[in-house]
Amino acid sequence: MGRITLQKVQKKFGDVEVIPPLDLEINDGEFVVFVGPSGCGKSTLLRLIAGLEDVSGGQINIDGEDATMVPPAKRKLAMVFQSYALYPHMTVRKNIAFPMRMAKMDPAEQNKRIENAAAALNLTDYLDRRPGQLSGGQRQRVAIGRAIVREPAAFLFDEPLSNLDAALRVGMRMEIGELHKKLDTTMIYVTHDQVEAMTMADKIVVLRAGHIEQVGSPLELYRTPRNTFVAGFIGSPKMNLIEGAAAAEHNAQTIGIRPEHLDVSTTAGKWEGTVGVAEHLGSDTFIHIHGIEGCDPMTVRAGGEVSVKHGDTVFLTPQAEHLHRFDAEGLRIA
Amino acid sequence: MATQSSRSAARIMMAPAVFLLLVWMLVPLSLTLILSFKRFLPLRGDRIGERGDGFGDFLLDYITGFPTLDWVGFQNFASFASSGAFADAVVTTLVIVGGVLAVSVIFGILLAMLLDQPMWGQGVVRILVIAPFFVMPTVSALVWKNMFMDPTNGLFSHLWRAFGADPVVWLSDVPMFSLILIISWQWLPFATLILLTAFQSLDSEQLEAAEMDGAGPFARFFFIALPHLSRAITIVILIQTIFLLAVFAEIFVTTGGAFGTRTLTYLIYQRVLESQNIGLGSAGGVYAIILANIVAIFLMRIVGKNLDR
Numbered sequence: 103m104g105r106i107t108l109q110k111v112q113k114k115f116g117d118v119e120v121i122p123p124l125d126l127e128i129n130d131g132e133f134v135v136f137v138g139p140s141g142c143g144k145s146t147l148l149r150l151i152a153g154l155e156d157v158s159g160g161q162i163n164i165d166g167e168d169a170t171m172v173p174p175a176k177r178k179l180a181m182v183f184q185s186y187a188l189y190p191h192m193t194v195r196k197n198i199a200f201p202m203r204m205a206k207m208d209p210a211e212q213n214k215r216i217e218n219a220a221a222a223l224n225l226t227d228y229l230d231r232r233p234g235q236l237s238g239g240q241r242q243r244v245a246i247g248r249a250i251v252r253e254p255a256a257f258l259f260d261e262p263l264s265n266l267d268a269a270l271r272v273g274m275r276m277e278i279g280e281l282h283k284k285l286d287t288t289m290i291y292v293t294h295d296q297v298e299a300m301t302m303a304d305k306i307v308v309l310r311a312g313h314i315e316q317v318g319s320p321l322e323l324y325r326t327p328r329n330t331f332v333a334g335f336i337g338s339p340k341m342n343l344i345e346g347a348a349a350a351e352h353n354a355q356t357i358g359i360r361p362e363h364l365d366v367s368t369t370a371g372k373w374e375g376t377v378g379v380a381e382h383l384g385s386d387t388f389i390h391i392h393g394i395e396g397c398d399p400m401t402v403r404a405g406g407e408v409s410v411k412h413g414d415t416v417f418l419t420p421q422a423e424h425l426h427r428f429d430a431e432g433l434r435i436a
Numbered sequence: 437m438a439t440q441s442s443r444s445a446a447r448i449m450m451a452p453a454v455f456l457l458l459v460w461m462l463v464p465l466s467l468t469l470i471l472s473f474k475r476f477l478p479l480r481g482d483r484i485g486e487r488g489d490g491f492g493d494f495l496l497d498y499i500t501g502f503p504t505l506d507w508v509g510f511q512n513f514a515s516f517a518s519s520g521a522f523a524d525a526v527v528t529t530l531v532i533v534g535g536v537l538a539v540s541v542i543f544g545i546l547l548a549m550l551l552d553q554p555m556w557g558q559g560v561v562r563i564l565v566i567a568p569f570f571v572m573p574t575v576s577a578l579v580w581k582n583m584f585m586d587p588t589n590g591l592f593s594h595l596w597r598a599f600g601a602d603p604v605v606w607l608s609d610v611p612m613f614s615l616i617l618i619i620s621w622q623w624l625p626f627a628t629l630i631l632l633t634a635f636q637s638l639d640s641e642q643l644e645a646a647e648m649d650g651a652g653p654f655a656r657f658f659f660i661a662l663p664h665l666s667r668a669i670t671i672v673i674l675i676q677t678i679f680l681l682a683v684f685a686e687i688f689v690t691t692g693g694a695f696g697t698r699t700l701t702y703l704i705y706q707r708v709l710e711s712q713n714i715g716l717g718s719a720g721g722v723y724a725i726i727l728a729n730i731v732a733i734f735l736m737r738i739v740g741k742n743l744d745r
Contacts, residue, residue: 152648153648154644154647154648173647174644174647174648175647175648175649175650175651175652179648180648181644181645181648183641183644183645184641185639185641187639187641187642187644187645188642189642189645189646189659189660189663190664191663191664191666192663200646200649200651200659201649201650204649204650204651204655205650248645248649252649
């Protein structure tokens with residue numbers, strides 16, 4: 103069981119309010135991702151849930167019980183840190199065994215759980231090595247192994263993939279996803295990378311300056327961003343936000359159109375501009391187009407076979423059904 | 437330093453320093469070794485440098501192995517070791533070294549933990565804690581002897597009397613305890629300083645991870661902090677041992693080697709300067725070198741492997 107409810111949870115460091123009172127509900131078995139730019143309070147929120155920071159106000163319930171004042175060890179939560187926080191002087195086996203040893207678990211049961219975790223995480227051959235002799239990805243798996251053996255109510259991940267290289271990150275992303283499907287345990291995952299959020303989450307919580315901007319499934323956030331911040335943050339490349347005359351045409355302060363929802367033509371279209379940089383990825387081409395009023399540069403995602411050069415004149419037409427409209431406060435107009 | 441010529445140039449440029457260091461080490465060592473096999477009693481008329489007083493005369497004497505002194509073989513070694521004072525001096529030396537190491541490491545860790553806490557006036561407190569290290573050994577021993585441990589006017593005697601107790605005559609009743617106290621007071625800052633920097637390099641996420649894993653404050657100390665400190669502790673032990681084996685001024689100023697506080701260093705001093713038997717003292721010096729090496733090998737075996745990681 104891992105149902106976590108935050109009620110009016112608030113955090114201040116001195117006079118600085120890092121997290122204004124905030125409500126959030128995390129259901130059992132859900133994969134929730136906290137995402138936001140750096141300094142938005144997402145890690146602090148995770149540490150509040152873990153109990154590593156004391157709340158300044160409000161209440162944290164875990165499985166219906168008030169856990170606000172419960173020390174971290176008693177919350178039945180396991181955490182994977184950004185730096186992995188492995189114990190450098192212990193072997194992998196001892197690292198994984200540490201929480202069970204602290205709980206004075208029966209040694210036979212300890213061994214069984216270590217073997218199971220090692221088998222699940224491909225660590226069997228490395229059990230007698232020290233963390234210093236492992237690669238980044240292996241260390242990551244040891245940290246996850248140490249979390250699994252406790253059989254916690256929920257897993258907390260604090261930017262666990264940010265120290266890995268790009269290829270490994272994609273692999274670990276899938277492994278964590280698989281793990282979630284297999285264990286069916288609540289996971290809370292903090293990241294600043296919206297790709298990780300989109301690919302892994304059941305539910306994304308977008309944070310800015312401690313405020314929850316929007317909560318929803320990845321596709322909800324992609325299709326109906328509640329405001330310009332979420333619109334610009336979710337999706338890659340970023341949504342084009344256009345102000346001025348083009349927006350006024352649609353009775354909005356700002357209109358948004360995703361790069362993949364623009365049609366490119368070299369002959370005719372609604373907006374005219376010149377090609378700046380064209381990034382050929384093979385499957386796609388990202389074209390940055392200058393000279394369009396209200397949005398410079400505008401990014402277009404075209405097919406891989408489109409061939410435009412620097413300085414070419416192109417015409418863009420937005421697909422009307424994918425146009426997002428926002429009012430003067432940046433909120434979505436339904 | 438990739439090419440042949442730059443490598444040989446480097447060797448030539450390092451040569452003067454290497455030469456100086458070798459001379460610096462080898463001359464006193466060889467002097468001690470030669471003299472330990474010689475009868476050299478200045479008060480009985482034994483002389484070196486009969487050719488004259490110049491440096492060249494001494495050098496010639498030294499190179500030719502002091503021909504004016506009688507070669508006595510291992511006699512100095514035999515008489516130094518057969519004296520009852522020798523075994524006592526070795527034990528005393530080891531007790532002082534061991535006692536001071538224990539006090540400075542244990543209290544050094546506790547003090548370092550305390551100083552690592554955020555508090556008001558941290559900078560000033562840290563400087564005050566380090567201050568004893570700047571006091572010269574002679575001075576600190578005198579201060580302890582006269583201001584604290586004096587049986588009539590010392591602070592301790594006033595304190596004891598305030599509670600109606602008889603003042604302790606520190607330096608004669610509990611001389612070893614007093615000496616270890618004085619020397620520890622000097623070396624504690626050094627240990628604290630090194631251990632404090634080690635504490636500061638401890639990754640706070642590791643402590644937090646241990647906390648989440650259910651480790652209490654004591655478990656966190658013994659399973660996380662102490663292993664992290666092992667390398668720093670090793671360094672403290674090795675460096676302090678080197679200096680503590682040669683402790684002299686504190687004994688000279690306080691007990692003068694009486695009441696069972698005569699260390700090997702002090703015994704050698706007495707043989708050379710009080711008995712004016714330079715050959716015997718040199719033999720003691722060679723024993724001291726051997727003892728220091730035994731202790732060093734012993735320590736390296738126990739703690740040195742911490743440095744490899």
